[in-house]
Amino acid sequence: MSELASESSARSRPLGEPAGSTATRAPDVEAAPVPLPTPRRREPVLEIRNLNVDYGLGENAVHAVREVHLTLHRGEVLGLAGESGSGKSTLAYGATRLLPPPGVISGGQVVYHPRDGEPYDVLALSPRELRAFRWAETSIVFQGAMNSLNPVHKISQQLTDVIRAHTPGLSRQALRDRARELLGLVGIAADRLDAYPHQLSGGMRQRVMIGMALALEPQVVIMDEPTTALDVVMQRQILRQLVGLRERLGFSVLFITHDLSLLVEFADRIAIMYGGRIVEEAPSAALYRDSLHPYSHGLLNSFPALRGEKRDLTGIPGSPPDLRSMPTGCSFNPRCPKAFDPCDKHLPPLGPPSASPAGSVRTVACWLHPTTAPVG
């Protein structure tokens, strides 16, 4: 941990140092986005290790995220699905240290692998290093674009603010050019640069937010329900654009949503959270065709199909768990149609199911599919 931290400071110092870094960063910003070399598969960029997040302290603490292991690989879209209260947003905010009090990270590591240099633990960064890390390495698109743009500032100013903060000393013209380029990237005409947020439609505002997230060409973009407030037509357009941008710019996306049907189509891999833990993680096709955890199965069966045969669906009986009084054993056991003997006594570890064929890359936490090699 300490060794990681020292490396991280060595790595992030040039970024945090305004005067010296301008010269090296400026051409970067002015140049058109250069397509990165094709991402190598399975190379981690963000590793969440054994992360625990509580709300409150001491005995009354609510454990919102528990022992989560999650790895985001270079250039992939990792979907994080779960219902409200499952801890998916808390996980993202905890991993980026954006958690407002009373949220406390009570354990774990978040290891970030920069493009060049040694990996470091985000949780151990000093405030100054953190400021340099944020947005330049990891950016976030929040749920309500309507609420995340400042209504009294023009789009251009909000876009340039972030660039100015990270690379001071750029000329006004260079900033404006970059802002124009960012708008072009997300398909908004450059003449909207001087518009105020209220003059744009919801979809355009969300695009501006995505453009802003890409302003410093981060390696990781976290999207917290970015399309929930939008209509399906707009949602599809924005996702399509996002896929195109990812192919051009090569960033990785952690996509948080409750809409599993969307993820199945759009993500490379999907992790499903329930009651603060990851219960299953698998490539999206494998998850859709053959979900192992009964909760994943139930969730997939909660979406009526638009095509194909019409089936009677039931959803999942019961209510999502109360984090203040979690059931013992597997937290899904009170709602689980397949619950059996060990479920309410022992917590199933997350790991590759022992019955699965060799070389498969999925993990599950369920006693129906016991694992011999738990993660972490």
Place this chain on the structure above:
Amino acid sequence: MTPSDDTAVLSADGLTKHFPVRRGLADLIARRSRAVHAVDDVTLTLRRGRVTALVGESGSGKSTVARLLSQLYPRTGGDIRLHGAVSTVKGGRAFRAYARKVQMIFQDPFASLNPVHTIRYHLTRALRIHGNGGSSKKELEEALYALLTRVSLTPPERYLDKFPHELSGGQRQRVAIARALGANPEVLLADEPVSMLDVSIRLGVLNLLRDLKERLHLAILYITHDIASARYFADETLVMYAGRMVEGGDSETVTQRPAHPYTRLLIDSAPDPDTIQGSAHSLAEATPEDKAGGEPPSLIAPPSGCRFHPRCPAAMPRCSVELPPRLTVGDADGHWAACWLYADSEVKAS
């Protein structure tokens, strides 16, 4: 199915609602008054024991239709008929009598229940106001129990004295449904009843509504933006775009063989897990509809002719001039689309 299955309970004919826009100086000088054309010429019929879905994007006017039907808004034009008789009420006793027949369920169960009152209070009020509370304490208690049992909140005594914040979203929406049932209505107007709920419990609430429809022969208007749930839940589906109805018919027909270009766009945009491939190739390729751009028009100055024509991949010169009437599509009974593509049949539906 009962013989009285197809009785029309509530119908709207040419329903129109324009919201006035505050006039600026320029408007005053030019002596013009502008309005948001939220709903124009909407005609629909809710039948006993049937679910009618109204599908549309936000801003298409679907919630305004619900509020007009519940007479929470006065209408600009058109008729609302309850059992065939034109009904116009403005508050007071007449409104109460109307509300006894037509009840509404709102989208957000976190906002539609009063946080300082218990479930007992909410339901008692609904029962008393509409005269279903009985004459004694015992009868009231029985009615309360019956209501909660009907929405599957059992055992009732566990929920009666709880406050809304002690219940989950799904349970709260069930309470809201129970409250609407307290009036013993014939029509339920459900305005996005499940969109605020967790995914895993949405179907539970929809299945409950369907069960109620069958047992109490309710006519239900189900307003949603999710066309897949309309297919699942509704018998009939109507599609709205920019304040006008563009297509209607049997749910299965509308979703499987959409006729209007807008309905097609809507269905093509819905997430489809069956086209999975892992790295989103289907998303990367642009469909012709994509070129249409994604913005519904301004309703202050809606496009002339068909309101979808600026985005329509199949637009013809005629579309920007003449408003298309309801034209039968002809592949199934009662399937119509307001689109000139179907003009060759030249048979006007209804």
